[in-house]
Amino acid sequence: MADFDWNHMRAFLATVERGSLSAAARRLRLTQPTLSRQIAALEDELGILLFERVGKRLELTEAGERLAGHVREMGAAADRVGLAASGQSSEVEGVVRITTIDVFAACVLPSIMQRLAAVAPGIVLEVIASNAIDDLMRREADIAIRHIQPSQPELIARRCPDSQIGLYAATRFLDAVGRPVTPEDCARLPFIGFPESELLIKELNARGIPLRDDALRWRCASSLINWQLIRDGFGYGIMFREAVKDTAGVEAILPDMAPITAPMWLVAHRELYTSRRIRLVFDALYDELSRRNLPSG
Known part of the structure; x- marks a missing residue:
């Protein structure tokens, strides 16, 4: 056990956490056959069976359950070491990973990335377009742009x-x-919304728009796809004003209506925030987002 390969342990832990070989392979950026070979090699090293296939699902064996607890502790320790090392970096170069929702990634970040490229040409920006909240603690991203305040004490928001x-x-x-x-006129137009639009409908109702959930003509969980549907003329819908700037062929409906507001948080891990390259990107993002979101008029 003293000579185990940590890569094999990472493959095992990712499979446990993601629930399937394919999801774990995507998480580790490996091919599925490579991941399978690493888990098989770990089983050979330990002389135990870690997973059993039940139908199309993988289930941990009793031995696998016991090992998983220990490997999680090892993984957490490795993450802490990686965070501490990254946080002490003084280089203004390297990769910085930013996660945000897809429509921000497509419509807002490109111009910000141009500014960052001019300020720090040695920094490589990797954008993770996701509507899910990525775990900064697991280093899936270095900086997150979120619309809810994080609760983890290890994060700076x-x-x-x-x-x-x-x-x-x-x-x-x-x-x-x-x-x-008038707001009532909107009732005759097809609305483009989300699979769960209760809060949005409540906000629009409060502004006099008589929209009901069963009246939503088009639904998609992706803000970027919804924006494309709006631009293609399928109906009307909501969008962040900073994402609409300089978009040709699109008009505001009821422009005098009180806008819906959404809080915006810029988040990084405390230890990563001491890294010069993370701090530079973090501060540049804050400045640019603040400039873009200043109230008009």
């Missing part, structure tokens, strides 16, 4: 100016169906 959300539709769509003048 800095609140940016709130995002403003408005209603938008394609010009050609409005030319065809007519432009709503």
